[in-house]
Amino acid sequence: MPDPRTEADAVLARLAFELPPERIAQTGAEPRDASRLMVVGREGLEHRIFHDLPELLRAGDVLVFNESRVIPARVMARKPVENGFGGGQVEVLLLREEAVPELGCSVWSAYLKPARRAGKELWLGEGEARHRAEVVGTLPGGARLLRFERDIKPHLDEIGRLPLPPYIDAGDSDETWRERYQTVYAREPGSVAAPTAGLHFTPELLAHLGALGVERRAITLHVGAGTFRPISGSVSEHVMHAERYAISASTASAINRAKAEGRRVVAVGTTTVRALESSANEDGTVREGEGDTAIFIVPGVPVRVPDLLITNLHLPGSTLMLLVAAFAGEDRIRGAYDAALAEGYRFYSLGDAMLLERESLSGQR
Template sequence: MKTSLFDFDLPRDRIAQAPAEPRDAARLLVVGEALADRGMRDLPGLLRPGDALVVNDTRVIPARLTGRRGTAKMEITLHRRRGGDEWLAFARPARRLREGDRIEFAHGLSAEVTEKREAGEIALRLVAEDVDAALERAGAMPLPPYIERKSGPADTDRRDYQTVYAAHPGAVAAPTAGLHFTEALLAAIEAAGVALHRVTLHVGAGTFLPVKAEDTADHRMHSEWGRVEAGTAAALNAARAAGGRIVAAGTTALRLLESAADEDGSVRPFEGDTDIFITPGYRFRAVDVLLTNFHLPRSTLFMLVAAFVGLDRMKAAYDHAVAEGYRFYSYGDACLLFPAGDKA
């Protein structure tokens, strides 16, 4: 498909620069047989007893580092852990970097370049007495470029750009649909008879970027590591067999569940990499309802939501959201998507 089909105009003032306060005060656009303007606190009543809500419990690490190679200033963004203290990262400037170069950061953290790759990507080894502790002190939260911070990420972003149930460090971008949940909202959802389940997908830096290829067939997805535990898979299959729906809290949870699903829709235990790329025409197997934020034009995530409810319906929903002042992107509002024919 032509990538241009997934383009749309968005006024810059619709891009949220800070989250709703409190988190669950965000607005919620319900996209079913018709559009309905609701709020995140209405979510328990929009789901059914017996449904299963699946969240991504990855934890965002402070992956953005500023340091020096000799006298030259360097900006490093970690984007994928290869194992231990070995990482793939993007470097700026990268042109003069060589294997064996050492980059010094604050708080006793340094890095040795182990491989020079294409398009500013490098492989490196982090070095410190306690690497994880030093990274927590030296790094900054890897906010997307459309969240503008002239002086870099604020201290509040360490809290705001993290879900309340974040547990497993490894993501370099937040599973943003999850940012709307508070402990009180999660309790209300469970009190409504909806079971809460956790999976882990370490979200990569390329997740939210626009597709540069002119045709979606020419786009290469970066892989991300994920895990679905055996007990979680069994519980989700049991919920569906009893008539419940699987509700994915975010595109990252959806992509992982679809990667773990058999052709008949059964979810299997899964641990490994996935590079699933979902565009219109894809047959969804594991997920029945999707909670998600509003996404960038020409992004793989807008293509995914267009596949889930139809491109025309999604464009109409976005037109409505712009006209009604919804806030877009990572710190923005949410929408709850039901495929055509679902009575919600």
């Protein structure tokens, strides 16, 4: 069977579009659930508001969230100078803690800027929070391995800033973004980018859905910086960065019961889809467990678990455009994005949302 990725370049070309810069959302809706919501199903398109979600879901639906929490992973470092630490500045974006036993117990992958002039030693933070990092290797894609002399995690709140996508003007204080760029249900620290579909939920909306009889379950996938990276070159050559995920026994059991009983599974965000599909059996049931996933979902790869997907409007030429085309069908996604451009929808992390209905598996194949 041919690799579906060989056809994906043509799909991306057909889904390409020009987005005026002013359509990139710089602030989220206030309140969060006041954003627009485009419903994309087999019967066509419908324009709603996100707080209408209880009218679009029903009792027995299983709503699956990614509970990962964004960490303040952007840290300014300095190169050492003789008898001090006041050398040139290097921006460090910590990606995740790596298990490399031969290097010690506190090793992180990180992007450095500028990487070429970073040297072999960096000092992050000041005073009691100062941490020495040794640059000990380079990973595929350009990330560096940093070995710390002690655990840096307890000090990230003090020395780090929340990482934001480059298309957001981070003019507000870091304290403001620590609330705004975080879902209301975030629990497990580890992401360097928010699972942004969840930014539309409020405690009140969650309570309304619970009263309706919608079942709420959680997974964790720690979002890496590579998730939103545009594809450069051909799709077949694109390397997906591995991300850590975990699915509990109770979540797997709830999803499997729902599927056996003909109830719908609703994934909140593409990161949730990636976690569920990484643990999916051929019949669409889900296994509990945890691990790293570099799953690459493109048209021609069946999506077996979720029936509905809540997601934002994505960057053209990205792996996420391929994922939503695989989920809902290329033609429906093309029509949805044409409508979003024509109707003034706001794009990307802080923008509006879509509720996508899955294309049938027979249609995907």
